[in-house]
Amino acid sequence: MVILVVAALQISLASPQPIAEVDTSKLKGEVARLAWSPDGSDLYLQTIERDNAGVVKSAKHYVISTAGKTIKGLDQEPAWAAKYWSWKSAQASPAAPAFRIDVRQREETIRATSTPTGGAMARGGTANPTDGTSFEEVANAANQTQKAIIFTLQVRDEKIGEWTNEAVIPGVNFGWAPAPLSLLAFARRDGGPLVVLDASGGKQELAGTKAAVLPAWSDDGKRIAWLERKDRKKYQLMIADIQMQ
Template identity: 50%
Template structure:
């Protein structure tokens, strides 16, 4: 699933860990609303440019086996304009994604995500974070879930009767589920994002779709008011965190949080 990073991320003395519980987080600022119906496909990548003035956004269309058949490329500016189509993914985005979505924290190879694969019986009332049975976080169709689905008692009974054996990929870190994919290929980086080397931090969307920041000691802090979130992405200096949030059918917003470390 993951390709090994260059040795520069695996050697050297690790920097002192940042205590996630002591970070100062701003209220998430809404930058732009995205009409996903116009972009075509599922939102699959969000990456910062080195100067933090642009974000790259990718959408993909997949075949029934989960393989990408079409990818489309866009850039977002800080000014709030709609995504602008471009010909291909920038080199800076490819480099960014290689450390943002890898299995271990940049510079901290021991801070590593465990991958579990199993088959289990699951009903529609379960709440995985990704996959065609998803009811929370992001499903394979890209819809927001949880309480917002209006999943009532009658639906729950019907879904329970329709339980089936499913293939589940679960990504775990420090006892936390940072990604779960049901009957769908695991997509590293969709539900989590490592902060840059020297921080020992990760941001992930939990099963309720809320963004959690956690350090290598397991200390955590939730971003207030976040919901139906996915694709968390840190700037290269670790001072800002962007993420997408589903707000309705074919609608998502880009939000950015300022992150200040304790002195």
């Protein structure tokens, strides 16, 4: 049992338990949604496939039994999963509207390669002052740069996710706890443990979690599920019991 302290809130997290392996080479596509059924007996999983432009072209639907640990295909997303996802991935906490995620945008110029533009010295040549940067080198360097549009999701001073030249998909790396809990769980997009934030500014990393994706609190707030990335195609669905005092 691991004891965690989030500001004035004390949380106990039981050892995470593996429920099922999720192999996207078999299920097809990238994982996109994870949602609890109201009674906590099932988890809905959605995978999506994109076209060459990155636009979603299809979605596949699955239900995973938390007891039987089986994965079954569905024809469509259950109504309960859509309802769950609407508050789980919202911009503000279901319990505290002022506890919210800000979306920030900036533009940066990035270099596609490390082509030097410092003339002969940058290329490891002589220090002859006549061997400066040529017009050709400047033109080549300009052709190898591009504008990057970067979207950042942030709660106060805490960055919870960043997307570069791609659409932000709410809920993929974060999940609100159900009311009346004013809590947010998130993980870095490049892989990391689950981190919990509370409305008062408290922050706590959840020991025993790693490479987490799609954190999802159960409707009663007593359990949390997530996918733990194993490799490029495989994940392990994990569930842990939590208690709050």
